[in-house]
Amino acid sequence: MSTNQLDKKSQAWSALFSEPMSELVKRYTASVFFDKRLWAADIQGSLAHADMLQAQGLISADDLASIQKGMAQIRAEIEAGSFEWKLDLEDVHLNIEARLTQLVGDAGKRLHTGRSRNDQVATDVRLWLRGEIDEIGVLLTELQKALVDVAEQNTDVILPGFTHLQVAQPVAFGHHLLAYVEMFARDAERMIDLRKRVNRLPLGSAALAGTSYPLDRERVARTLGMVDEAGQPAVCQNSLDGVSDRDFAIEFTAAASLLMVHISRLSEELILWMSQSFGFIDLADRFCTGSSIMPQKKNPDVPELARGKTGRVVGHLMGLITLMKGQPLAYNKDNQEDKEPLFDTVDTLKDTLRIFAEMAAGITVKPEA
Numbered sequence: 001m002s003t004n005q006l007d008k009k010s011q012a013w014s015a016l017f018s019e020p021m022s023e024l025v026k027r028y029t030a031s032v033f034f035d036k037r038l039w040a041a042d043i044q045g046s047l048a049h050a051d052m053l054q055a056q057g058l059i060s061a062d063d064l065a066s067i068q069k070g071m072a073q074i075r076a077e078i079e080a081g082s083f084e085w086k087l088d089l090e091d092v093h094l095n096i097e098a099r100l101t102q103l104v105g106d107a108g109k110r111l112h113t114g115r116s117r118n119d120q121v122a123t124d125v126r127l128w129l130r131g132e133i134d135e136i137g138v139l140l141t142e143l144q145k146a147l148v149d150v151a152e153q154n155t156d157v158i159l160p161g162f163t164h165l166q167v168a169q170p171v172a173f174g175h176h177l178l179a180y181v182e183m184f185a186r187d188a189e190r191m192i193d194l195r196k197r198v199n200r201l202p203l204g205s206a207a208l209a210g211t212s213y214p215l216d217r218e219r220v221a222r223t224l225g226m227v228d229e230a231g232q233p234a235v236c237q238n239s240l241d242g243v244s245d246r247d248f249a250i251e252f253t254a255a256a257s258l259l260m261v262h263i264s265r266l267s268e269e270l271i272l273w274m275s276q277s278f279g280f281i282d283l284a285d286r287f288c289t290g291s292s293i294m295p296q297k298k299n300p301d302v303p304e305l306a307r308g309k310t311g312r313v314v315g316h317l318m319g320l321i322t323l324m325k326g327q328p329l330a331y332n333k334d335n336q337e338d339k340e341p342l343f344d345t346v347d348t349l350k351d352t353l354r355i356f357a358e359m360a361a362g363i364t365v366k367p368e369a
């Protein structure tokens with residue numbers, strides 16, 4: 001099939017339109033250059049959907065085998081970097097579907113039976129975010145461990161405890177650090193709790209009103225590991241809500257903001273403690289920069305940047321929550337704007353947690369000060 005034919009087929013509505021989209025509008029409305037990041041979740045969701053379609057007798061066993069084979073090839077192409085992402089095909093979903101149809105023919109089109117991009121994208125974002133939340137949980141534990149290690153080595157070191165930043169009462173340096181371990185424990189709890197609401201299946205909602213195909217949503221939910229604490233399939237109960245709400249993403253970004261605020265408070269203390277006026281600690285050189293004309297300076301760049309990046313993540317929370325405000329039911333294209341803030345929140349959070357776990361191990365305490 002030529003690219004031209006492909007593009008025409010992907011634009012199912014084009015027969016109703018008398019003029020093509022301008023290049024600017026195409027670029028403005030396309031999301032493929034950022035949402036291609038969802039490719040693995042998109043394939044995972046499609047395979048679960050296809051498996052169910054076959055079990056329900058909606059597609060043949062041959063179709064299922066073709067879809068599985070085609071998706072395996074697409075996965076290999078994406079991993080090898082040879083997959084050709086096309087702006088004309090708008091988003092990750094249409095890019096993968098078009099390639100599948102090119103590889104396996106009509107079976108590729110039948111994959112979309114009883115499904116819409118609206119419930120597909122909601123499913124993909126949830127699957128992707130669930131994986132990221134799990135990684136964030138591991139990184140949080142590593143940071144806590146690193147802080148506990150420093151605390152353990154410094155149980156005898158006395159630090160002035162402050163209120164109003166006035167010297168108040170003596171506390172152990174270890175005790176002070178463990179306050180952050182508690183904050184991060186609550187952050188981990190929040191992640192675990194909101195993960196339950198992320199881990200629910202929108203598929204079956206179709207465009208907004210469900211579908212007359214006899215789908216087995218519970219089966220898809222089980223295949224995707226979308227189950228509740230009792231191991232029962234977790235499916236979005238209302239189709240209009242399932243395709244349109246992004247409160248799970250807002251909730252995640254809120255928890256991420258709070259986590260970053262805790263990081264930011266710790267950063268502020270590290271910065272103060274390292275300044276010449278306090279002189280309580282030193283940070284390993286690899287986390288700092290110097291100045292050629294003021295050689296006495298050692299700037300704590302990493303904690304300063306983390307404090308700065310907190311603003312960036314809180315900004316994403318404001319972005320997402322404002323995105324939702326004023327949207328009538330059900331899906332609106334506004335929701336395509338959920339991805340970049342969400343992706344950037346996850347990237348910023350993971351990098352920050354990694355670097356802080358390393359940096360904690362590089363704190364030298366100066367007990368005499």
Ligand code: ARG
Nearest residue numbers: 031091117118121333335336
């Ligand atoms: N790229 C779209 C998004 O991110 C996918 C859903 C589009 N659905 C539609 N009916 N145009 O939200």
